Amino acid sequence: MLYIIKTALELGFLYAMVPVALFISYRVLDIADLTTDGCFVLGAAVSVMMAKAGHPILGIPLAMLAGVCAGFVTAFLHTKLKVPSILSGIITNTGLYTINLMVMGWSSNQSLLKQNTIFSMLKNGLKKSNVLIFEKITDWYAVILSAVIVIIFALLILAFLSTRLGLSIRATGDNLDMVRASSINPAFTITVGLCIANAMTALSGAMVGQYQKTVDINSGTGIVVIGLACLIIGETIIGRRPFFKGIIAAIIGSIVYRVIYAVVLYTKVLPVEFLKLITAIVVALAIAFPAIRKWFSFQGKKINHSRGKGGKDNA
Amino acid sequence: MLDLINVSMTFNPGTPNAKQALSDFSVHLDDGDFVTIIGSNGAGKSTMFNAIAGTFFVDSGSIKLGGQDITYLPEHKRSRIIGRMFQDPLKGTAPSMSIEENLALAYLRSGEGFSPFSHISNRDKQEFREKLSLLGMGLEDRMKQPVGLLSGGQRQALTLLMATMVTPKLLLLDEHTAALDPGTADKVIELTKDIVNKNRITCMMITHNMKQALEIGNRTFLMSNGKVVYDVKGEERSKLTVNDLLDKFKAGTGQALDNDRMLLS
Ligand SMILES: Nc1ncnc2c1ncn2[C@@H]1O[C@H](COP(=O)(O)OP(=O)(O)O)[C@@H](O)[C@H]1O
Ligand SMILES: [Mg+2]
DSSP states (O other), rough: OOOHHHHHHHHHHHHTTTHHHHHHIIISOOOOTHHHHHHHHHHHHHHHHHHHTTTTHHHHHHHHEEEHHHHHHHHHHIIOOOOOOOHHHHHHHHHHHHHHHHOOOOOOOEEEOOOHHHHHHHHHHHHHOOHHHHTGGGGGGEEEEEEHHHHHHHHHHHHHTBBBHHHHHHHHHHHHHHHHHTTTHHHHHHHHHHHHHHHHHHHHHHHHHHHTTTTTTEEEETTTHHHHHHHHHHHHOOOOOOOTHHHHHHHHHHHHHHHHHHHHHHOSSSTTHHHHHHHHHHHHHHHHHHHHHHHHHHHHHHHHHTTSHHHHHOO | EEEEEEEEEEEESSSSSSEEEEEEEEEOTTTEEEEEEHHHHTTSSSHHHHHTSSSOOOEEEEEEEETTTTTTTTTTHHHHEEEEEOOOSSSSSOTTTTTHHHHHHHHGGGGGOOOOOBBHHHHHHHHHHHHHHHHHGGGGGOOTSSSGGHHHHHHHHHHHHHHHSSSSEEEEEEEEETTTTHHHHHHHHHHHHHHHHTTOOOEEEEEEEEEEESSSEEEEEEEEETTEEEEHHHHHHHHHHHHHHHHHHHHHSSOOOTTOOOOOO
């Protein structure tokens, strides 16, 4: 049981920045950013390759920088070349496949052997610290490190979103006309927003890559839908308003999703391969919820009407 | 102050839907002019505002504001010196953001070189509070609430405040009270007059209320088919009645004023 919780917390925090990124792109900017899958692998690839070269710590900011570049390409396609936002993401994502292979030395898989990662460095540090409570929590090193990183960046993003530039980015997804009327260039705010979102996705990839000591060219498949599922789960639990709850929701949702995942994995109520299908269905239903509710109320109206109870105005 | 010189704009050129919405359009506004604009449906009134505000770039002609040629200035840069309001109260404000945050965004137009990473200061809040209290709607006590919770009239009053908070060189009002109930519309019109007079803003207001068009401001345009067919100010205007205005329209265009929402009284 404890093991399940530990694994869920580990994976929950490691992957949490993906739903946080989607909170920025999908909720704040109102753009479905499909750069996510490839960007996640990009982050993982940069970080694993850097760790392989002996620079695990440097690998994290570099992975984020790579994510910024990926976000910039998508934003450029969308804001300057007027490619629809979904297509912009798909195009970047496709191009990233080759870029990612290139980063991985033209191999579809790269693994770390004895090289240090940020996780192994912390683990060894705790073990050798000779401080009793540090030694006791050694097993939790991955949870601790990923949670600290996630919380720091979540706080930074929250602080950023209430700055003037942050407000402009939020207004961009809320009312584009008003943004232009406030002398803000929406192309600029969308670009900054997508760069930050993709930096967060890459950060998540970077942590996962070093934690698992491996990166696979296909390890990002479906990440965007899982991230959306986490965001939606979190929002259902803790709500969406005021807006800053969204970031907390993303993190909580990520953990809850991994708890569900771990339970399925260990109890074997279902083959774990089913999870992606179930995730896809949950996301589709959650996003379709307003339309489904409308359809049901319309059917109700029709039934009432044919019973002659609906009143003339329902005709 | 404002000059439109031989401005033309055709939508969907070269297609069966081609529509010349502005044809060789020229007007000159003096500093402090408050022009009311009346015209039939599709006369090109909103299109003229769009041309001035930079929603699109015009096909030909030039636009100058306060001595600056703004013909090819992008919309978001023009908005620094042009305030604008639409009929739809939803257009001017960001609904999920608070009143305070909306005002902070409007304040960016002052171009005071704010650091993009600065937060709303207590001094800003104090200033927002004072300005909001001038609206007399109690909004100063609701600054943390999302704008989406406000009524249409409150949102429109807030938009007016936002459009004029940094005094613009030109204020464009496109039937900004048309979607409000009569009582609220009067209130917003009174606020508009107050703010425009106090800050001596050069202003153009499209209205479908003919009486209002003659009562407010110092000058009136009648528009039809992408042109101003009658431009009146001073003594001649002060003597005009609504019926005179209808006659002028007929004389200028050869047809009766056709606007389904026009209020004659
Ligand atoms: N973006 C556009 N695309 C195509 N036609 C337009 C566009 N904007 C306005 N028009 C056309 O230009 C004419 C003038 O419209 P408008 O300026 O909105 O009239 P109004 O005087 O009622 O405000 C109308 O025939 C309208 O259909
Ligand atoms: Mg119009």
